[in-house]
Amino acid sequence: MTGPWRQAVAVAMAAILLAASCGGGDDSQAGATATPSAPASTAEPTAAPVTSPPVAAPELVIGRVLPETGSLAASLGGALITGVELAVADINAQGGNVKLLAGDSATDPDVAPETVNRLLGEGAHVIIGAGASGVSQSFIQTLSDAQVPQCAASNTSPSFSTQANADFYFRTVTVAVGESQVMANSMASRGATNVAIANRADDYGASLAQLLADDLAELGVTSQTVTFDPGAPSFDATVAQILDMGADAVGLIAFEEGIAITRRLIEMGVPSWAIHLTAGQFDFSMPERVNPTDPTVVDGLRVQSPSGSEEFNQRVFEKTGGNAIYGGQAYDCAVILALAALAAGGIDGPTIIAAVPEITRSGQKCHSYGECAELVVQGVDIDYDGVSGPLEMDDAGDTTVGRYVLAEVRNGELEVIETVDVTIDQ
Structure with missing residues (x-):
């Protein structure tokens, strides 16, 4: 079971070096276009000063x-x-x-x-x-x-x-096509070739899982999907199914239950850098919640989320x-x-x-x-x-048109590493 993860290390390192030298990977797909952008604080003021009401607005x-x-x-x-x-x-x-x-x-x-x-x-x-x-x-x-x-x-x-x-x-x-595209591009840029997609059994999980599979395929990455009950008392069976897929990366579509699944994946030998989470798990306390005694075990894990300026x-x-x-x-x-x-x-x-x-x-x-x-x-x-x-x-x-941030756990802390604007094609 450890073979695919070990083989992916060299591929991922090569992809990281290539991304650093080329400024990123392929940023396009059918249905959405994502482009890295600088923080938008100067372009979008939070509030323009207004000293008097322009009109008596209805309550x-x-x-x-x-x-x-x-x-x-x-x-x-x-x-x-x-x-x-x-x-x-x-x-x-x-x-x-x-x-x-x-x-x-x-x-x-x-x-x-x-x-x-x-x-x-x-x-x-x-x-x-x-x-x-x-x-x-x-x-x-x-x-x-x-x-x-x-x-x-x-x-x-x-x-x-x-x-x-x-x-x-x-x-x-x-x-969800916006999030799936950001997620797929990030996984592919790190060398993923075969992704295990694990999604919660609801409308959000099912739709995002399908979109992610399609976006990965556009990038030449294969994937397999497992669906889980977010209310299950244990996620050992889900983790076992993921391990049996022989994948070299995991896309986890979850909410609060993602903490327990991520913890178990790492305990079972899945490298943290091979795990990518969805917006429902974007939480700056996440590394410590996965491992309170040593949050650095989560280093390399990535997660993206819609964001403001x-x-x-x-x-x-x-x-x-x-x-x-x-x-x-x-x-x-x-x-x-x-x-x-x-x-x-x-x-x-x-x-x-x-x-x-x-x-x-x-x-x-x-x-x-x-x-x-x-x-x-x-x-x-x-x-x-x-x-x-x-x-x-x-x-x-x-x-x-939406704005996303991509974050990575570094030294046990979740840090934003990139801002990406996504345009959904009409």
Whole structure:
């Protein structure tokens, strides 16, 4: 079993040297194009100063349904919630009129619908959430029936792009093809030739696993897939299946359960540098959680995640202690909803959702609620470029331009090593 991993060492070292001399590997694939970029703090100001309200905006009540508890609370919850709270504070400071109602999705499709019903009963006009695609699916029909706009900051499943009941749904993160492309390019650049893809058994896991397999194939890398139950009491059988594949790299698509699987893979002799995790596991405390006594055993492991600008991430870090995953996307959800309500002249759901796509494309560039609101009041067609990037939303409510960070564990600490902008081909 140790043969493929040992053979891959020489290939990986050669690939690393080649990447260093050539500036990276192949950055293209059907459906998405990724390009490395510098931090965007100068291009996208977090908030333009506005000293007086540009207009008396209608009060918009936002209900947020995000993971305070459950399997995504540690990795996503804090940054998602902080992103929304920062946005509401900025919007109101810049002349907006937004009220925030809080709710816990619990990362549970049985709990989240109850939270949504409570928030609607308390007067929410729009909803931000949930954290997981599968959890959003548990209440999307309710919001469609009620004609209540929903923005998701971290749902990457392709299913939302085509399903009929997503007519009041949009998202500020690119579909999973963006993440799969960043992940595939990173694995191939390190010399992977045969990847074991292990995915959790849900909409997110299944769709990302298929996309990753396709993207790896485009790069000439073979793959095999194993699906696991994220609620299983033990993942020994899953790890055994991965080992039996004789792969030289592992792509692990998981949430909280990924900690236990990663720990077991390393215990069974899989080199940490051969393991690549998905955004649901992006957590700066991850190395220590995998091995509290010696987090350096995780050195070389890589993980990528959607991200905000460097400047905005620093604001989130101050609240979360160092995790900003999807925080920028959550911030942009709130700003877009507030601008759409302003453009619509009220809180009518159908009018708000109709205004959403046009706010993020084709018009005059603006970078904050205050700056954009002034233009809206003047009757100017705007193109909001958010803290998470240009967005450029399509008619289906999908963001077509996204920003990702690629991070690697070095000396027992997770460090961001590259920023990549991804454009989804139309």
